[in-house]
Amino acid sequence: GESVGLHLPTLSVQEGDNSIINCAYSNSASDYFIWYKQESGKGPQFIIDIRSNMDKRQGQRVTVLLNKTVKHLSLQIAATQPGDSAVYFCADLIGSGGGADGLTFGKGTHLIIQP
Amino acid sequence: KAGVTQTPRYLIKTRGQQVTLSCSPISGHRSVSWYQQTPGQGLQFLFEYFSETQRNKGNFPGRFSGRQFSNSRSEMNVSTLELGDSALYLCASSLGVAADTQYFGPGTRLTVL
Numbered sequence: 001g002e003s004v005g006l007h008l009p010t011l012s013v014q015e016g017d018n019s020i021i022n023c024a025y026s027n028s029a030s031d032y033f034i035w036y037k038q039e040s041g042k043g044p045q046f047i048i049d050i051r052s053n054m055d056k057r058q059g060q061r062v063t064v065l066l067n068k069t070v071k072h073l074s075l076q077i078a079a080t081q082p083g084d085s086a087v088y089f090c091a092d093l094i095g096s097g098g099g100a101d102g103l104t105f106g107k108g109t110h111l112i113i114q115p
Numbered sequence: 116k117a118g119v120t121q122t123p124r125y126l127i128k129t130r131g132q133q134v135t136l137s138c139s140p141i142s143g144h145r146s147v148s149w150y151q152q153t154p155g156q157g158l159q160f161l162f163e164y165f166s167e168t169q170r171n172k173g174n175f176p177g178r179f180s181g182r183q184f185s186n187s188r189s190e191m192n193v194s195t196l197e198l199g200d201s202a203l204y205l206c207a208s209s210l211g212v213a214a215d216t217q218y219f220g221p222g223t224r225l226t227v228l
Contacts, residue, residue, distance in 0.1 A: 034216070043119075043205050043219035044158070089158065102148055102160030102171055103207075103217065 023073040023090035030092040119220035140208030147189040
C-alpha cells in the first residue's frame with residue numbers, strides 16, 4: 001500500500017555539522033506531515049510539522065522542507081548535538097480536514113552523532 | 116502540563132491470554148490514537164477514539180479492540196494473544212481529531228511468550 005518512507009536507515013554526522021534527513025511519500029493526497037524523534041526506550045517526540053499549503057517551516061535548530069512536486073520531505077537539523085542522536089520518523093496524514101485514518105509512519109532513520 | 120501516560124510500562128503474557136493497556140491523554144485532549152511498533156513493521160496505526168467513539172481503525176484483526184471513557188482516558192485490549200503481538204504499544208493524544216498534532220506516551224512494552 002502507499003506509505004511514507006525514508007531514504008536511509010542510518011545517518012552518521014559529526015557533532016556541530018548540519019544533518020539532513022530525507023523522506024519520500026507516495027500519496028499525493030497527503031496533506032499533513034510530521035517529524036518525530038524517538039530515543040531509546042521512549043515514545044516518539046514531536047519535532048515539527050508542516051501542512052501541504054506550505055513549502056518550508058522553521059523551528060528551533062530544525063527546518064522542514066516540503067516538495068510536493070516530487071513528493072519529498074526533509075528535516076534539517078542545524079549544528080547537531082549529541083542529544084540529537086535518535087531515530088527520526090516522518091509521518092503523514094491524509095484528510096487533515098476530517099476523516100483522517102491515522103498517521104502513516106516511515107521506517108525511520110537512525111541519526112548517529114560522531115564526537 | 117503532564118504528558119501522555121501509559122500503564123503498565125512493561126507486561127509479559129503467554130499465548131492465548133488477553134491484555135488490557137491503559138492510556139491517559141494530556142489534560143484537555145479529546146482524541147486518543149493507538150499504534151503498534153515492531154522492528155519489522157515499524158509504527159502502525161491501530162485505532163483512534165474521539166469523544167468515546169471509534170473514528171478510525173487500522174488494518175488489524177478483531178482481537179484488537181479499544182474504548183474511550185468520558186474523561187478521555189482510553190484502554191486497548193488484545194484477546195487471544197499471539198507471539199507476533201509482542202511489540203511496543205504507543206498511545207498518542209491530540210486536542211481534537213487525529214489531524215491535530217499527536218503527542219505520544221512512553222508506550223507499553225508487551226512481550227508474549
